[in-house]
Amino acid sequence: MMRVLLAILLCFCYTSCTHSAATCGTSTRTFTDTDISSGTTIQCVGSTNLTTYPNNEIRWYSATEPSISTSNNLAIQNLVTGVNELMCNFTLNKTDPNPEVTTCSFTVTINSLPNLSAPSPTTPIIYPSTETVTCTADGGFGPADLTWEDSSGSVLSDNQTLNFNNNEQLIIGDDKEFVCVSVNSAGQTSISITVTVKPNPPIVSLTPQSPSAFVGDLTTLTCSASSELTSSNFNYTWDSPINSGVEITDNKLTISDTRTDNEGTYRCNVTLYNSEPGSNNTQLTVTSRPPLVTITSQPDETTYTENDMLTLTCVVTPRPANNIGTITITWSTTGNISGNNSEILTFQSLSVADAGTIMCTATVGNSAANSNTFSLNIIVPAPTVALTASTLTPVLGEDVTLTCDVTNSSASTQPVTITWLRETAVIAQQTPTFMITNVSLNDTADYTCTASIRNSEDTTSNVLPIMVQSLMPQITTLVPVGTVIEGERRDPLDCNATGLPSPDVKWTDSTGNTYNNPLDLMMLTNQMNGTFTCNATNLAGSDSERIIINIIPPKPLLSVLPSESNPVLDKTFTLTCVVNNPIPAGRSLNDYSFKWTSNSSPESISTQQVYTFTATNSTDGMVYTCSASVAGSDVGMATRAALVLQTVPTSIDFSISEVYIGQTRTERCVGTGIPSPIAVINDPADPTVFSSLGVVDLNIFTESDAGTSRTYICTVINPHGMINISQTFTVSLPSIDISFVSEPTTITKGSAVTLTCSVETDPMISLSGSTYTFLMNEQSLGSVTTGLDGSSATYSIPEYTSDDANFMCRISIQGGRIEVEETLTVPTIDLLIIVAGGVSFVVIILLLALVCLILVMVLCCLRQRKRDEPEHYPDYIGLENTGIQQTAFSYPIQIDNYSQSYEDLLAEGQRKLKEQYQQ
Numbered sequence: 001m002m003r004v005l006l007a008i009l010l011c012f013c014y015t016s017c018t019h020s021a022a023t024c025g026t027s028t029r030t031f032t033d034t035d036i037s038s039g040t041t042i043q044c045v046g047s048t049n050l051t052t053y054p055n056n057e058i059r060w061y062s063a064t065e066p067s068i069s070t071s072n073n074l075a076i077q078n079l080v081t082g083v084n085e086l087m088c089n090f091t092l093n094k095t096d097p098n099p100e101v102t103t104c105s106f107t108v109t110i111n112s113l114p115n116l117s118a119p120s121p122t123t124p125i126i127y128p129s130t131e132t133v134t135c136t137a138d139g140g141f142g143p144a145d146l147t148w149e150d151s152s153g154s155v156l157s158d159n160q161t162l163n164f165n166n167n168e169q170l171i172i173g174d175d176k177e178f179v180c181v182s183v184n185s186a187g188q189t190s191i192s193i194t195v196t197v198k199p200n201p202p203i204v205s206l207t208p209q210s211p212s213a214f215v216g217d218l219t220t221l222t223c224s225a226s227s228e229l230t231s232s233n234f235n236y237t238w239d240s241p242i243n244s245g246v247e248i249t250d251n252k253l254t255i256s257d258t259r260t261d262n263e264g265t266y267r268c269n270v271t272l273y274n275s276e277p278g279s280n281n282t283q284l285t286v287t288s289r290p291p292l293v294t295i296t297s298q299p300d301e302t303t304y305t306e307n308d309m310l311t312l313t314c315v316v317t318p319r320p321a322n323n324i325g326t327i328t329i330t331w332s333t334t335g336n337i338s339g340n341n342s343e344i345l346t347f348q349s350l351s352v353a354d355a356g357t358i359m360c361t362a363t364v365g366n367s368a369a370n371s372n373t374f375s376l377n378i379i380v381p382a383p384t385v386a387l388t389a390s391t392l393t394p395v396l397g398e399d400v401t402l403t404c405d406v407t408n409s410s411a412s413t414q415p416v417t418i419t420w421l422r423e424t425a426v427i428a429q430q431t432p433t434f435m436i437t438n439v440s441l442n443d444t445a446d447y448t449c450t451a452s453i454r455n456s457e458d459t460t461s462n463v464l465p466i467m468v469q470s471l472m473p474q475i476t477t478l479v480p481v482g483t484v485i486e487g488e489r490r491d492p493l494d495c496n497a498t499g500l501p502s503p504d505v506k507w508t509d510s511t512g513n514t515y516n517n518p519l520d521l522m523m524l525t526n527q528m529n530g531t532f533t534c535n536a537t538n539l540a541g542s543d544s545e546r547i548i549i550n551i552i553p554p555k556p557l558l559s560v561l562p563s564e565s566n567p568v569l570d571k572t573f574t575l576t577c578v579v580n581n582p583i584p585a586g587r588s589l590n591d592y593s594f595k596w597t598s599n600s601s602p603e604s605i606s607t608q609q610v611y612t613f614t615a616t617n618s619t620d621g622m623v624y625t626c627s628a629s630v631a632g633s634d635v636g637m638a639t640r641a642a643l644v645l646q647t648v649p650t651s652i653d654f655s656i657s658e659v660y661i662g663q664t665r666t667e668r669c670v671g672t673g674i675p676s677p678i679a680v681i682n683d684p685a686d687p688t689v690f691s692s693l694g695v696v697d698l699n700i701f702t703e704s705d706a707g708t709s710r711t712y713i714c715t716v717i718n719p720h721g722m723i724n725i726s727q728t729f730t731v732s733l734p735s736i737d738i739s740f741v742s743e744p745t746t747i748t749k750g751s752a753v754t755l756t757c758s759v760e761t762d763p764m765i766s767l768s769g770s771t772y773t774f775l776m777n778e779q780s781l782g783s784v785t786t787g788l789d790g791s792s793a794t795y796s797i798p799e800y801t802s803d804d805a806n807f808m809c810r811i812s813i814q815g816g817r818i819e820v821e822e823t824l825t826v827p828t829i830d831l832l833i834i835v836a837g838g839v840s841f842v843v844i845i846l847l848l849a850l851v852c853l854i855l856v857m858v859l860c861c862l863r864q865r866k867r868d869e870p871e872h873y874p875d876y877i878g879l880e881n882t883g884i885q886q887t888a889f890s891y892p893i894q895i896d897n898y899s900q901s902y903e904d905l906l907a908e909g910q911r912k913l914k915e916q917y918q919q
Helices: 002-016 033-037 047-052 831-868 902-918
Strands: 028-031 041-043 056-062 073-075 082-092 100-110 115-117 125-127 132-134 136-138 145-150 155-157 161-163 173-184 187-199 203-207 212-214 219-226 234-239 246-249 252-255 264-272 278-287 292-298 310-317 327-333 344-347 356-364 367-370 374-376 384-389 400-407 416-422 425-429 433-436 445-453 460-466 471-477 482-485 496-500 504-508 514-516 530-538 541-552 558-562 573-579 592-598 610-613 624-630 636-640 647-653 666-668 670-674 678-683 686-691 695-697 709-718 721-732 735-743 753-762 771-776 779-785 792-797 805-813 818-826
Touching (some): 203 278, 219 264, 292 356, 292 367, 310 356, 400 445, 496 530, 496 541, 558 624, 558 636, 573 636, 647 709, 647 721, 670 709, 735 818, 753 771, 753 818, 771 792, 779 792
Parallel strands (some): 028 100, 125 187, 212 278, 471 541, 482 541
Antiparallel strands (some): 041 073, 056 082, 082 100, 132 161, 145 155, 173 187, 203 219, 219 252, 234 264, 246 252, 264 278, 292 310, 310 344, 327 356, 356 374, 384 400, 400 433, 416 445, 504 514, 504 530, 530 541, 558 573, 592 624, 647 670, 666 695, 678 686, 678 709, 735 753, 771 805
C-alpha cells in the first residue's frame, strides 16, 4: 500500500510543477490621434512572461489579416480608424514538440476628429432672417455632435444649423464671430466664421406733426422709434435749421425761446445696434403772437331784467406802445347792434330784442383776435295759468276735455308757449285745449299745462288728476292638461276670466289659429301639438295664460308577419312589423319609427318595417322583437318566437393526445348542428372499440400494447348529414420507478429482516389492488395484495439463516396489465467476523497515518530539488509541456497487482497518465 501511495504522490508533484499560462495585456483599449502621433503601443503579454520564458514566439493577427506583427508591442499606427478586433498568440518554448500556446483577444478603438466646414455669408444679414449657415463634419470615427456658439461660448444652436432669427443680443453686430464646435469620442474641434448681422432701420415718427409756434414760445419736438426687435436701445440724432437756442436730450428737441429764424425743417435720425438709420422730418412754422381780447360788463351779472342799463368794455392786452388809434375794435352780436367801433358799448334800457351773444374783435397791425363770447340773457315776468277739466272721473270709453287759460303780464310781444304733459311725458303743445277721446285705463294720470315766454325767468304750471273707472280682465281658472292622446274622449278645457266690462275669451294655438272657449280637446290632432293660449280682453285691457298640450297619436298595435312559416337555410326570409290600428290623420307608415332587436342583440339590428334575412343560417335561430312609435306616441311592441333553422353538422370537437397504459382517462367527441347531432367513436382496426354516446374509455390497453399507434374516428350525424374526424395517438408505458430496500442493509445471520418495495409512476396511474411478490434466490417468499393506495408493500423474515442472497420484488399492476420487477443483493456476515474486523480497522487507520507523514516529507524534498535544478526534469516527471496543470487527481490510476516493486509502480503510473493525456 505504501508503494501505491508514493506513486500517486510523485505524479501529483510532477503536474503541480508545470508552467502557468502567460498573462495577457489589457483586452480593451481606446486611442485618439494624439496617441497615434506619440507612437503608443499595446502589449500582447506582460514583460515578465518574456524574461521568464525567453524561448517563445508572438504573432498578432485579425480576421482579415493573418499576420500583423511578431513583436510583443504592437504600434497602434498600424491599425485603422474605428474598432479593431485583434488576436495575439504567445507560444511558450516554441522548440518543444507540444508547446503551450496562450491566445489573447483585444478590442482596440482608434478615434479621430472630423474635418469641419461652414460657408460664411458674403453680404450682411438683416435680422431676423430665414437665412442659415450649416456646419458639416467629414471623416473621424464615431458620431459627431455639432453645436454653434458665439465668441464668448454662449450656445446659439444645439445642432449643425445656425439660424439668424433669435437671441438678437448675441447675433447682431459687425464682423461677429460664430464658432461651430464638434465633439466625438476623439475629443473636440471647431471652426469659426465671421458674419455681419444688422437689424432693419427703425420706424420713426415725430410729434407734433406740422407744428406751429408763436415768437417767444417754448417749442418741444418728440421723436419716437419702433422696431421688431425686443431691444429699445435706440440712438437718436437731430438735424435743425440752426443750433443756437436748441437743446437736444435723447429723443427730445427743445427751443426755450422760439424765434422766427427757428422756422424750418427738423429731422430725427434713429439707429438700433448697427442698423442703417431710420428718419422722419417735420416743418416748424413761427408767427407773431396776436393780442388777448376780453369783454367786461357793468353791472357784472349772469342775467338781466327788462329796462335795465348795461355797459360792455372791449379790453385789449397787451396794448401797443403808441396811441389808441393803432387798435381797431369791431362789435358783433345776434341782437340789434353791430358795427360799433368804440371800445365801450352801452345799453340804456334793455329789451327782449337785445338778448343774444356779443363778441368784439381787436386788430393790431396785421394780427387780429376775437374776444370771448358774452351771453346777454334778459328775463321777463312769467305768465299765469288756470287749468280746468270737463270731468275728473270719466267712465271707461267717455271723452274728456282739458282747458288751459294763460295771462301774460309782460310788455313783451313774445308769444306764449303752452305745453301739455301726462305725468312727465309731453303729449301736446301750442293749444289751449286738449281732448282725450274714448278714455282707457292708460289715461288715468296727472295732466299738467305749462306756459312760458322766451327769456322768462320762470314757467307756470297747473296739474289735474284724471281717474278712469274700469276693471281689467283677469283669468281666474285654467287647469293644466299635459298629454292628450289623439281621438281620446276628454272633457272640454274651460278658461274662466273676470273684468269690467265682461271680457271676451278666445283660444289660439302656436300657429295663430283661433278657437272658441271652452276648447274641445277631442278635435285636436297631433299636428296641433304645442302651446295653446287663453286670451281674455275688454276695453280696460287683456289677460292671457299659456298651457302646453302634448298631443300624441295612439300607441301602435303591432304584430310580426313572417314571409313563410318554416324558414330554410341559405334562403331569403323576411319578418314584417304590421300596424293593426288606424294610422293617425295626416300620417303615413313613413312617419313610424321601427326598431328590430333579438335576444342576442338587444341593441337595434334594423330600423326598417321589414327585416330581411338575405341568406339564413343556423345563427339566425332566435327570438325577434319589433317595436314602433309615431310622432311621440307610446311604443308598441310585438315578438316573434325563435326561428328554427335546420342545418347539417358543421364542426367536431375531438382530440386525443398520447395515452399511457393504466391511466384512467376518457375522451369526448362533440359535434354542432341543428338538430344536435349524435357522436359515434370507433377503431377501424379493433371492432371492440365502439361508442354511440360520444365518449370513449382509454383505460383498455395492456403492457403488450406499449409503443403501438392507434387511430380513433369520431362521426357526428343528424338527419341532414354527417361529418367525421380521426385522431391518431401512441400507446406508451408510464415511467415506473421501483425502490426495493432491506432493513437492515447488512444482514447478520439469525436476525430479522424487513423487505420494502415501493413504486412511483409518471404520469400517475392507479396502483390500487397491485400484487407484490417477494422472492429470495428465485424462490417465492410470499405475495402481498395492496389496498386503495397500492404504492408500496413490505415482507418480513423473522430469522434470517442463509448466506448472501438475491432478493426480487415482482409487481403486478391493475390485474397484470403491467408487470415489473426489481432485484436486491444483500451481503451476510457472521458475528465473529464483525469483531475481528473492528480490530483490523484500528490497525489500518494507524498505518495510514504513518504513510501520510512519510509522503509529506518526500513531497518537501522533491519541491526543494525542483527549485535547485530549474533546467532539469527527471524522467518520471518529464511531461512538462503536455498541458497537464495541477490536475493529477483527475486521472485516477488503477493498480492491478499490489505485489509489484516500487520501480514497476512508478513506470505504471507514468504510462497511465500519458494515456489519459493522449485521449
